[in-house]
Amino acid sequence: MQKQKRFLLDEARAVEPVKNTLRLTWEFIVLNKKFTLITMTLFFILNILTPYLGILAIVPSGVFSLIIQIYFSRLLYNAQDIEEFIEYTKASKVEEAVSKNAFVAIGAYFAWIILFIALLFILGLIVKNSGVHLESVKTVEELMPVAQILFLPIIILALFVSYIHPLVLSNIALAEDFKEGFLAPFTIFSPALWRASFKNGYPKYIIMIMGLTFLGALLLGIFMSLPIINMIAGFIFIVVMYVYIIFNSVVAMMGRRIVES
Numbered sequence: 664m665q666k667q668k669r670f671l672l673d674e675a676r677a678v679e680p681v682k683n684t685l686r687l688t689w690e691f692i693v694l695n696k697k698f699t700l701i702t703m704t705l706f707f708i709l710n711i712l713t714p715y716l717g718i719l720a721i722v723p724s725g726v727f728s729l730i731i732q733i734y735f736s737r738l739l740y741n742a743q744d745i746e747e748f749i750e751y752t753k754a755s756k757v758e759e760a761v762s763k764n765a766f767v768a769i770g771a772y773f774a775w776i777i778l779f780i781a782l783l784f785i786l787g788l789i790v791k792n793s794g795v796h797l798e799s800v801k802t803v804e805e806l807m808p809v810a811q812i813l814f815l816p817i818i819i820l821a822l823f824v825s826y827i828h829p830l831v832l833s834n835i836a837l838a839e840d841f842k843e844g845f846l847a848p849f850t851i852f853s854p855a856l857w858r859a860s861f862k863n864g865y866p867k868y869i870i871m872i873m874g875l876t877f878l879g880a881l882l883l884g885i886f887m888s889l890p891i892i893n894m895i896a897g898f899i900f901i902v903v904m905y906v907y908i909i910f911n912s913v914v915a916m917m918g919r920r921i922v923e924s
Contacts, residue, residue, distance in 0.1 A: 669674060671742040672916060675917065679725070681868070681875065684872070684913045685910075688737065688909045691739075692905075694753055702731060702757055707762075726768050727768075727773045729764075729772055730760055730761055730765060730769075731912075732912045733764040734760035736833065736912040737836055738755065740833075759782040766844065767839070767840065769841060770841040770846075774848040774849050778848060786816070789816065790812060826873070828851075829869065830874075830922065831847065833915040833919035836916070859922040862901065872914055883903060
């Protein structure tokens with residue numbers, strides 16, 4: 664990774680990086696309410712259309728999520744100080760985010776699809792070699808052996824992906840065109856990227872972030888289980904998804920600055 668000085672992120676990671684991750688996430692959301700409102704409205708519309716349009720709504724939603732992540736990641740990475748970050752944030756426009764980052768996001772999205780299909784193929788081979796025949800499974804109880812076989816590999820894979828994903832996302836965010844966007848997700852297999860992930864304070868930072876994310880998901884699950892919340896579950900889901908997208912962007916670029924320094 665090429666080393667570049669980014670004063671805001673250097674200051675943010677130097678003292679209380681986890682707290683500053685949350686602070687920068689919140690600042691972007693509240694400093695440009697128009698950007699936040701338009702983005703969440705578009706996500707809400709796509710979410711409503713998904714049951715009717717299927718993949719025709721799922722793909723634009725996924726690409727749009729990446730567009731927002733790329734846009735904010737680059738904004739944060741290029742901010743020299745908090746004043747410049749505030750200036751960039753207040754000037755942010757959704758149409759600008761789309762026009763500048765659509766091709767990179769499309770490339771990255773289709774690369775993730777390829778990786779996901781490859782993962783399903785590998786998991787299918789594991790199940791097949793285990794002697795379980797899915798075509799003969801007819802009840803939930805008969806699926807239990809499959810779940811037991813796949814549980815450990817999926818948990819291990821999820822932990823590895825969660826650990827390295829911020830650095831992969833930072834590569835996507837700094838890609839310049841469709842080709843670079845497409846190739847960036849495959850850096851998840853890069854030995855150089857994995858070596859970099861053990862530098863400085865990255866492991867400690869990411870482990871703390873993973874713990875915070877798990878705690879947040881647990882509290883959200885408890886909150887969503889309340890009967891009255893079910894009435895507005897769709898709206899809450901969109902809000903949480905948007906916050907998580909921005910949060911991921913901060914984690915990605917903070918992680919990148921940690922290993923670059």
